[in-house]
Amino acid sequence: MEVITNSYPIRKFEVSYDWQEIQTRYLRLYAGLVSDALEHMGYHQQCMASGIYPLTHTMKVAGPAFTAHGIATPSRDTKVHDIRLGMFKSMVPGVVQIRDTQGDLSCGHFGEISATAAAAHGCVGAVIDGSTRDSNYLIDMGFPTFCRFRNPVEAFGRFMVVDYQIPIFVKGMSGLLQVNPGDYIFGDNDGVVVVPQELTIPVLELAEEWFASESQSRKAMATGRDPFDVYKEFGRF
Template sequence: MEVMTNSYPVRQVDVNYDWQEIQSRYLTLYTGLVSDALEHLGYHKQCMASGVYPLTHTMKVAGPAFTAHGVATPSRDTKVHDIRLGMFKSMKPGIVQIRDTQGDTSCGHFGEISATAAAAHGCVGAVIDGSTRDSNYLIDMDFPTFCRFRNPVEAFGRFMVVDYQIPIFVKGMDGLLKVNPGDYIFGDNDGVVVVPSDLTIPVLELAEKWFASESRSREAMATGRDPFDVYKEFGRF
């Protein structure tokens, strides 16, 4: 859906599920299991490249992708800069902001004020294929933030978000990984997985099934049972 307001397009992705229920269910899982489920369904390249981790090991994030496309530029054009401000009008409760950076390393691509504004519009976390700054503020406000590195340098005059809610590319485990608005983003201390939007529920249900089997397998292993018997019974190890 796209409408115009104050010269900036409002682009929202409507999901056909209760975002709070789906989020709570994903958050009980872990990325390794979701990645396994995707591979089982034939999707082998859905993880972001190693290096994108949360600011603290307990942070997890889950929600439909709100994409932001940025480029390195020395421009200080306020009209272009205002695109970043206008995009907040498109945010809906439950979304996860995910930003590309084209490999830029010149500055902090995300910070506490951006997180505050995003959270006020319903954003539940951010995944930055680059860096963040204001890390202590982000940690103290308990805003799940994933990034490749940290950098205190201001982005204005070095890097700008120039569009949003369009397909973007981030670094994947095997080349570039395409992220569409509405794809499901799930991240924990091991990294970030991108679930194609139409697989949000099927992947969740399969991962939940395996999660239950793993729990029983773990309990059986802890008693000292023969590993071959446990694997034969539960199918997960």
Template sequence: MEIIANDYPVRKHFVDYDTAEVAYRYKKLYAALISDALEGLGYHNQCMSSGIYPLVHTMKVAGPAFTAHGIATPSRDHKVHDIRLGMFKSMTDGVVQIRDTQGDTSCGQFGEISATAAAAAGCVGAVIDGSTRDSNYLIDMGFPTFCRFRNPVEAFGRFMVVDYQIPIYVKGMSGQLQVNPGDYIFGDNDGVVVVPQELTIKVLEIAEQAFADEAQSRQAMATGRDPFEVYQEFGRF
């Protein structure tokens, strides 16, 4: 849904499942299981490239993607504030903000004030294909944030978000990885996986079954059983 108010668009994107319940289930899992489930379905390039990690190793993020497209620019046009207003007004409960940065390294592209505003709008975490600043504040407020590096430099006059809730590209394991609004974002200390929206529940169910099988496999091998026999029985090793 898109409406225009005060010269900035409000784009609401809704999903057909309970975001809190699905996130609760996903957070019991881990990125490798999600990736394996996608591999089994024929999706081989759904992970962001190495180097995208949480500010604290215990942080996890899970939710439908709220995309933001940013560019490097020296512009100091204050219309950027209208864009940000539209962005925050477009957020729905449970979303994960994921920002592209076009490879910019000039500044910190996401910080504590942005996180505070996003959290107030229902956002539950952020994946920045670039940098953060105010990292200690982000950690102290417990806002799950993933990034490639940290940079204390102010973004205004160097970088700005120019659009949101549109398809974006982030760095993937095999080149560009497309992320659409509503795709499911899962991240832990191993990295970030992007699940196509239509596979959100299917991938979850496959990964949950694999998690249960792994638990049985782990328990069986701990008793000294032959690993090959355990694999034959549970299919996980």
């Protein structure tokens, strides 16, 4: 449902699952395993390009995508600026904000005040295909934030979010990777994986199955058992 309020639309959406339960289950996993599950299902290009990492190595993020589309612009038009402010009203609990930046290098695209506003509206993390600023504040507040670089320069007058909850493109491993609102975002210290919305549960269930097998395989390998026997028994190595 879309409602136009002032100069910005309200685009609320609902997922068909208990977001807290699914998030808890995903957070037990790791990005490599989620990527492997997608590969097994025939999806070979679902990881963001190398270089997108959390501000600290322990940060992990999991949740349906709340997309934001930004462009480089010198504009200081307050009506356009209101779009960024208004988008927080469309956020629902459990979402992960993911921003494209069109490769802009001019400024910090996401900071602590944006994170504070997003968190207050239910957002559980951010993936910025560009830069952050206020990094120490983001770390201290414990808001999982992934980015490509850091830049202290103010975005206003250089870069602006102009739309949200629409399909966007981010840098993928072999070109552009499309992210749709509601796709499941999972990230850890190895990078970020984008799970198509309809595969959120199937990928989770397969990854959990493999996670259990890997745990058994790991224990068996640690005892010095023959690797061939271990692989034959558990199927993961």
